[in-house]
Amino acid sequence: MTMNEFYPNSYGSMRRELVSARNLQGPPPPTYTSPPTDIAVKATPEAYRSDEVIDAARAKAAMGRCSPDNDDESSFCHIPFHPDEGAFGPSKVGVVFFGGAFVDPRGYAPLAKSIAERYGIPVVIPIFTSDISLTPGTCESGRLPMAAAQFQNVEKWILTGHSLGGIAATADAWNSMTNPNATIDFDMLGGLTLLAADVLNFGCGPTDFSNTDFPMALSSATEDEVLNRTRYDLNRPLSSNATYFLEIYGGNHGQFGSYDDSGRVQALGPSQVDGTAFIPPQVQWDLSTAAIFHVASRSGVPLPQRSALRIPDDVDHECT
Numbered sequence: 001m002t003m004n005e006f007y008p009n010s011y012g013s014m015r016r017e018l019v020s021a022r023n024l025q026g027p028p029p030p031t032y033t034s035p036p037t038d039i040a041v042k043a044t045p046e047a048y049r050s051d052e053v054i055d056a057a058r059a060k061a062a063m064g065r066c067s068p069d070n071d072d073e074s075s076f077c078h079i080p081f082h083p084d085e086g087a088f089g090p091s092k093v094g095v096v097f098f099g100g101a102f103v104d105p106r107g108y109a110p111l112a113k114s115i116a117e118r119y120g121i122p123v124v125i126p127i128f129t130s131d132i133s134l135t136p137g138t139c140e141s142g143r144l145p146m147a148a149a150q151f152q153n154v155e156k157w158i159l160t161g162h163s164l165g166g167i168a169a170t171a172d173a174w175n176s177m178t179n180p181n182a183t184i185d186f187d188m189l190g191g192l193t194l195l196a197a198d199v200l201n202f203g204c205g206p207t208d209f210s211n212t213d214f215p216m217a218l219s220s221a222t223e224d225e226v227l228n229r230t231r232y233d234l235n236r237p238l239s240s241n242a243t244y245f246l247e248i249y250g251g252n253h254g255q256f257g258s259y260d261d262s263g264r265v266q267a268l269g270p271s272q273v274d275g276t277a278f279i280p281p282q283v284q285w286d287l288s289t290a291a292i293f294h295v296a297s298r299s300g301v302p303l304p305q306r307s308a309l310r311i312p313d314d315v316d317h318e319c320t
Helices: 011-021 038-043 051-062 105-119 144-150 164-178 229-238 264-268 281-296
Strands: 078-081 093-098 123-126 156-162 189-195 216-221 243-248
Touching (some): 078 105, 078 144, 093 281, 123 144, 156 281, 164 189, 243 281
Parallel strands (some): 093 156, 156 189, 189 216, 216 243
Antiparallel strands (some): 078 123
């Protein structure tokens, strides 16, 4: 999903028209955003579950006050998911997960929690002003330094994004790979995973990984009617020579996250009409997190290893 598909006219003028028609989620700014489901809120770390905390991070982002150079973790403007280091030990690989446009960042908590708990890999979900991971005129998000400040043992980061967030992840990776003045050292990157997104430039020049062996994965879903499938197929050759392609049979666009998309068509237009999934969201999440782990396994650093088999607290420990 590109910005032009949300804004068929110029970004600025159409955005002003849409803002007047959106719900007010909280100050600032006035914006429509798809709220997280109850399942997603429950999967979010407790300190980040409230609307007030998320709105405060959005406000910091709006004022340019997100920074890695601060002992106050709220200045990182993201939701961190910490693995159990007692079970896995410190991880040398981490994930930065960019959410789709106008989706509350908590809407991706089930995936992030699964990556942290199942694989022992830390995850951060950046929080942006209007829940848009990209800013027109910029070629990088500036969020990897905050992730690195949160998880200082991580040596390689897997940039991951859903829908428009995939374009943000791609922009960060490509800019780091090709721009000597990028704020992200390319040596910090271990791979790229796109969920319902394709390799697409965002006004920063042609983006083409086809002559590289950069670890990548592209995951799509058969019932996704939001993704521009024609463009996705045309841009497939722009992926690297080390790309794992996954098509999730029965999944749709919205089930890459866990958010209420019922208001998207009214607020954002007919491009947001999604197909009907016929697999449970948990299945789509499991396959998506496995694709991310597949890229992490090729990042060039050792993966976390579970120290011992642990039985969850809610399982009966007695043999019957």
